[in-house]
Amino acid sequence: MLVLGIETSCDETGIALYDTDRGLLGHALYSQVEMHNEYGGVVPELASRDHIRRVLPLIKQTLAVANCDLHQVNAIAYTQGPGLAGALLVGASIGAAMSFALQIPALGIHHLEGHLLSPLLSTPAPSFPFIALLVSGGHTQLMQVDAVGQYRLLGETVDDAAGEAFDKTAKLLGLGYPGGAALSKLARRGQPGQFKLPRPMLNSGDLNFSFSGLKTAVLTLINKQDSTDQIRADIALAFQEAVVQVLTEKSLAALSQSGLTQLVVAGGVGANEQLRKNLSYKAGLIGATVFYPELEFCTDNGAMIAFAGAMRLQAMPKKNLQSASSFTVKA
Ligand code: KG4
Ligand code: ZN
Secondary structure, three states, X not given: OEEEEEEOOOOEEEEEEEEOOOEEEEEEEEEOHHHHHOOOOOOHHHHHHHHHHHHHHHHHHHHHHOOOOHHHOOEEEEEEEOOOHHHHHHHHHHHHHHHHHHOOOXXXXXXXXXXXXXXXXXXXOOOXXXXXXXXXXXXXXXXXXXXXXXXXXEEEEOOOOHHHHHHHHHHHOOOOOOOHHHHHHHHOOOOOOOOOOOOOOOOOOOOOEOOHHHXXXXXXXXXHOOXXXXXXXXXXXXXXXXXXXXXXXXXXXXXXXXXXXXXXXXOXXXXXXXXXXHHHHHHHHOOOEEEOOOHHHHOOOHHHHHHHHHHHHHHOOHHXXXXXXXXXXXX
């Protein structure tokens, strides 16, 4: 089965073709990040308009890369939500139109399910069951993934997502948007031990997180110091250390509570070098393995949506396939 995946939930237009026999045949991504950068965050109206501009050329490009004809596509998978309503509607509308024109099913996929399953696109891939740490700009969750469609929420942020905290702190440090990668780059020049920031909810006894206080603590720190380059780097490092320690310890707690030995890290913050280093080292000490999707599958992309769609459609009885279409968005 050949599935065309469409991701338009935020500021990336992602298209991919996944074949259940041959794997990922092609994928293309257009990031709007430069367009939103000058506004310091994603402007929803601009995002929707840009998705409209990009989506069809990207579909053509992906079909060409995969050497496929549109009529070979057996099903569409598009991101149903969560995300920006207008942006989601672009993907859903294209999905509905293609489904109608080609007489094939179109299935709405939960954006986070895409992220949760994205590690299965990389080699080596984890096997079910595993723990997933989902850390993006909009979400921070620990999930137990038993099978496709069987997800158990173990804990989540009670306020800001980890990526959001990175972005807001980066803004306070005068870095552009989104600032996670830039903050992490700045932190490389930081001197350890110059500043100590709180570890929110580290000892809360559950698997929940809180990051909004950390950003406020950074603001207080910035207001007390001269803003030299070195001090900014020291603060960036202190902030990153705090987030990384909390994410690491809660992930390890999820592993030991569940008795599982595989941890998957998904979402944009999973690109963070210090988080990767720390998690792999600490997990190794307890005999667990950490899986990271390739960087291009860590952030928003069409491949994870095509893949999740293919897994869902494959699990569906054949007689239900024709009526599998769903055209709602959940912002
Ligand atoms: O998964 P994603 O591409 O989009 C969604 O939010 O769904 O994640 C984007 C988030 C942003 O907040 C960005 O700042 C963060 O991932 N990010 C990072 C790094 N690279 C991206 N955060 C920390 N360190 C990084 N290297
Ligand atoms: Zn995402």
